[in-house]
Amino acid sequence: MKQVYLDYSATTPVKKEVLEEMIPFFSENFGNPSSAYTIGYKSRGAVDLARQRVASLVGAKEKEIFFTSSGTEANNWAIFGVCDAMKDKGNHIITTKIEHPAVLNHCEFLEKRGYKVTYLDVQKDGIVDPKALEDAITKDVILISIMLINNEIGTIQPLKELCQIAKKHNILFHTDAVQALGNIPLDVKELGIDLMSISAHKIYGPKGVGALYIKDGVKISNFMHGGSQEHAKRAGTENLTGIVGFGKAAEIAKEHLMEHIDRLTELRDYFIDRVMLKIPNVALNGHRSLRHPGNANLRFDYIEGESMLLFLDVKGISVSTGSACASEETTPSHVLTALQIPIEQIHSSVRFTLGDFTTMEDLDYTIEELAVIVEKLRQISPISK
Amino acid sequence: MNNMYNEIVMDHFMNPRNVGEIENADGIGMYGSPVCGDMTSVYIKVDNDRITDAKFKTFGCGSAIASSSIATELMKGKTIDEVLAITTKQIVSELGGLPDAKVHCSVLARHAIKSAIYDYAQKTGKTYAGLAGFNPDADEDDDE
Secondary structure, eight states: OOOOOOBTTTOOOOHHHHHHHHHHHTTSSOOOTTOSHHHHHHHHHHHHHHHHHHHHTTTOOOEEEESSHHHHHHHHHHHHHHHTTTTOOOOOEETTTTTTTHHHHHHHHTTTTTOOOEEOOOOOOOOOOOOHHHHOOOOOOOEOOOOSBBBTTTTBBBHHHHHHHHTTTTOOEEEEEETTTTTOOOOOHHHTTEEEEESSSTSSOOOSOEEEEOOOOOOOSSOOOOHHHHHHTTOOOHHHHHHHHHHHHHHHHTTTTHHHHHHHHHHHHHHHHHHHHHSSSSSOOOSSSOTTTTEEEETTTTOOOHHHHHHHHHTTTOOESSOOOOSSSSSSOOOHHHTTTOOHHHHTTTEOOOOOTOHHHHHHHHHHHHHHHHHHHHHOOOTTT | OOOSOOHHHHHHHHSSSSSOTTTTTTTTEEEETTTTTTEEEEEEETTTTTTEEEEEEEEEEEEHHHHHHHHHHHHHHHBBHHHHHHOOOHHHHHTTOOOOGGTHHHHHHHHHHHHHHHHHHHTTTTTGGGTTTOOSSSSSOOOO
């Protein structure tokens, strides 16, 4: 059966060139980068090269990139590290209602420990109103954390403007750029970011490796304590193969960035337009153009997303939904809730995310199957007109 | 096959039995709402205290659709007392089991069926022991 993977925002396959570059570092060049002999140096060199490649993709200096185990760790470190280092200056964090759980749940954790957190609303298209940020700032704010691209609806925030507001008030700005990396031009200096979380497995690298960008001079406390790896800021023997893979993936992403964006944008727009043309009562969640080039989050009135996911899976098509029917009450997506979409329509939403191996034929097949599935589920639906 | 559900569930999800509405139904029951994430309506025809036909429509996940499908199959041809005695456990077991997180979906079907019979009883003035204390609008989350 045909297999169509349309969940690239969940994870991506490791590219061949990436895997090939990783393989020697499992058994041949396996040395510990901290060891003071030849095979240790080789590993050290490989980590340095990877750091250089990742730094180059985001316009950072090499010494500003610190490898972690994941984007989640980078988010946790950034928030905890700033709050701990700045605890004498204030106890107030500003973030948004549409952040990834890696940010939201850490903020909730800190709230229970006496920190104050403001969760900014977003506008109906998913964009943060810079004025709302400005208005939320108090003298106790020590950190602003706003994601660059949302993982569910793909919305791109006006980060430069938001960073300028933070700078004006002398507040550190962190962004979760896990979905943005390799999918939009991204330059930390140009945007004015102080801290940024990224991850390898969203850009055709391996799982289990991420990084935190910490602008030179920004002081944050350590999160992992132990050895002196990563300039004594993040302890733990380096995930050598993972870091090598991250570096190669970053190099490829930089080399083909514009081509990748143009191709995905064209496929995405084709997909959204065709689906909306072929299937009645479909709407797009999130801003139409300020959007991840591969993200199409659509709602199909009168039917429930998870039943669509299941049906598509039977046809070999992998997608995701924002809602999870895993308890007595189906929990609607916190992101779509923040967009003020009626709850029944949140339950009808499905996320399709396209990537480098998505073809026009894949999309045509998906649209064709989708039309049949939607029709069938609407016939079963008691609320269908 | 999909590893979340067994083949019986997938069959009832992809080829649901008894989908639709019945014109001049003797009883109509509804439970849930699109806001909660699932909703089922059940239509029944009754002859001499026996369910002669049953149809359903469901907005919900795969297990909600499969549960409604098999539940309407189970009730056809049975007496009202027999239908009222159908438990959610029975619905789940007829489906060959549901993942733990999805067992609650069978409650939806059973409650809608009971509501349809309640509607029939209201219209005809009949009483059934199995309806004692039943409130069609109440949240039902007990599992017997």
